[in-house]
Amino acid sequence: MTLxxxxxxARTLGIVPGLRLADARARVPDMAVFDHQPDADTKxxxxxxxxCDRYTPLVARHGRHGLILDMTGALHLFGGEKGLLVDVRRxxxxxxxxxxxxxxxxxxxxxxxxxxxxxxxxPESDTETVVAQLPVEALGGRETVTGLRMAGLTTIGLVIAxxxxxxxxxxxxxLVDALDRLMDRADQPISPRRPVPDCIAERPxxxxxxxxxxxxxxxxxxxxxxxVRLEETGEGARHFEARFFRxxxxxxxxxxxxxxxxxxxxxxxxxxxxxxxxxxxxLDPGFGFDLIRLEAHGRSRLQPVAxxxxxxxxxxxxxAALIDQLSIRYGATAITRPVGYNSHVPERAAAYVPxxxxxxxxxxxxxxxxxxxxxxxxxxxxxxxxxxALVDVIAEVPDGPPLKFRFRxxxxxxxxxxxxxxxxxxxxxxxxAATRDYFKVEDVEGRRFWLYRAGxxxxxxxxxxxxxxxxxx
Numbered sequence: 001m002t003l004x005x006x007x008x009x010a011r012t013l014g015i016v017p018g019l020r021l022a023d024a025r026a027r028v029p030d031m032a033v034f035d036h037q038p039d040a041d042t043k044x045x046x047x048x049x050x051x052c053d054r055y056t057p058l059v060a061r062h063g064r065h066g067l068i069l070d071m072t073g074a075l076h077l078f079g080g081e082k083g084l085l086v087d088v089r090r091x092x093x094x095x096x097x098x099x100x101x102x103x104x105x106x107x108x109x110x111x112x113x114x115x116x117x118x119x120x121x122x123p124e125s126d127t128e129t130v131v132a133q134l135p136v137e138a139l140g141g142r143e144t145v146t147g148l149r150m151a152g153l154t155t156i157g158l159v160i161a162x163x164x165x166x167x168x169x170x171x172x173x174x175l176v177d178a179l180d181r182l183m184d185r186a187d188q189p190i191s192p193r194r195p196v197p198d199c200i201a202e203r204p205x206x207x208x209x210x211x212x213x214x215x216x217x218x219x220x221x222x223x224x225x226x227x228v229r230l231e232e233t234g235e236g237a238r239h240f241e242a243r244f245f246r247x248x249x250x251x252x253x254x255x256x257x258x259x260x261x262x263x264x265x266x267x268x269x270x271x272x273x274x275x276x277x278x279x280x281x282x283l284d285p286g287f288g289f290d291l292i293r294l295e296a297h298g299r300s301r302l303q304p305v306a307x308x309x310x311x312x313x314x315x316x317x318x319x320a321a322l323i324d325q326l327s328i329r330y331g332a333t334a335i336t337r338p339v340g341y342n343s344h345v346p347e348r349a350a351a352y353v354p355x356x357x358x359x360x361x362x363x364x365x366x367x368x369x370x371x372x373x374x375x376x377x378x379x380x381x382x383x384x385x386x387x388x389a390l391v392d393v394i395a396e397v398p399d400g401p402p403l404k405f406r407f408r409x410x411x412x413x414x415x416x417x418x419x420x421x422x423x424x425x426x427x428x429x430x431x432x433a434a435t436r437d438y439f440k441v442e443d444v445e446g447r448r449f450w451l452y453r454a455g456x457x458x459x460x461x462x463x464x465x466x467x468x469x470x471x472x473x
Contacts, residue, residue: 004036008098041065048092049193050251053243054291055084057197060190066115068107068190081121095249107188108181112138124184131182132157139178144171156182197295198237201225208247208288215244215285215292220269222294227265230296236261238298240268242276244283245291252283257332258324259356261300267321275328327356345426346384346469381450381470388467391451398457398464401439405451407468412443420453434460438469448472 001021015024015031024031041064049067052059055078058070071084078084081103092099102114104122113122113130116138122130131138134156136148147170153159159167160179168176180186201222209215219242230236238261244252254275262268276283326335336352343349392406401417418440425433434455442448450470455461 038064047249047251048097051245051249053194053251054245054293055088057194057200057295058190058192059194060192062107062111066111068111070107070190070192071103085119085121091249104184106181106184107190108178109184112182127184128160132160134182138182139175141174141178144175147171195297197241197297198299199226199229199296200293202291202293204291205289208285208290209292210285210288215289216273218292219272219294220265222292223269223272224265226294226296227263227268230263230299234302235299236263236302237296238262238300239296240272241295241297242272243293243295244285244289245293246286247288247290248286250286252279254279254283256328257356259320261298261302263302271324271328274325278329323355327354332356343426344423345429346380346423347386348426348429378472381472384470385468388452388469391466391468393451393453393466399437399453402441402451402466405441405449405466407449412447412449414441415444416442423452440472 003015003017003019003021003024005017006015010028010031013028015028021033045061045065045067049059049061052067052069056069056071056074058072060068060070062068075081075084078087085101085103088101089099100114100119102110102117102119102122104110104113105124105127109122109127109131112134113119116134117130132155136145136153136156136159138156139145139148139159148154148159151170153162156179160183164176167179177186181188203218203222209218222242223240226237226240238258240256240258242254242256244254246252254272256268256271256275258268258271323335332354335355337355338350339353340350341348389407393402394404395402401419402414404411404413406412420437420439423436423438425431425435427433436452436454437456438450438452440448440450448471449468450472451466451468453464453466455464457464
């Protein structure tokens, strides 16, 4: 067993990660040891990353224990670079974490200075001087570091002094690329954990906020601010997320997704209140929120719509609004609608999809909206058995219609049969699927059934089986 982490007190005694547990105990017998829990570490890092969203939405994970924040254009909101570092260290330190932080013009430089240097702010003009003092471990790669140290190169400054072509020939291009990133000579874009919002409105508080009425009022103001900005450009959004940052570091969120782009503050706020009611105790403010933020995603241009006096168009808009409200209260997957698909296999000819914001083009290839006149009876049962139920059938000939059949322990005598309707399987889905012959049958009591015989007699099987696939009303 080896050590995965060590605190500052242990490091001063020579206890470092990678050391065997037996060797560490030989040096410090009374050392306190805890089991490594990688899942808990990951969960904690995700929680810290959520908390760091208070500074910028551009937060990316780096390794197991690192975070990179892109603060471009936002440093002035926190008193500049020094003010930001002081705030991060103070807040995370108050939560019991040891923080190593640095600010630089390149993410690789900031990471190297935070991990292997003294941290702090690195002016762009001093990048080369600061990086030159770092150990070669900042370049990464165990084999590369070992080779550099064997060559007597212990600091990055000594490495930089060597000819580039010699470094590339000896250690490969990755070393040269790492040097360029540390010296801010090559781009290294970060990949944020969360999608970057199209619009943001937020309100920090000098004193923690716990009053529900005040929270509702602040959220309404933020909604109004975002909607004003959307209206100025004639746009709307489909996804709104309210984020509540607690003073203890926990982050709560409430998400509202709509089927159509909106920029009406009253409508959005009504949906947000429904969502907050559905969350219940999950929005527990604890000791209070010190920041509330509202984000808008899915920004799109709104097409001008003339007010209609037709009842059908008005009803369609009302139904869309009702679907949004029900989906927010009970979940998007709880409210569904039937959709017809371009397939001749009955069980694939229709499916239930989330009703909120569904469009034909969203389903991809093969989706169609099947319609029929209201006066026409359905050619197939509206509901099918899944899976089809096996039945016992008596027929005059193996490939003829049924005369009698037993379904759910009840014997039915057929007085009328219509069919067969032959349906072959879709070879691109099930190449070995048996051909089906469907029959619409009616028994002596007037009940109508939809049965099929699986397998062509003599060609595909000698003993075809019968299945009940649906009932007619």
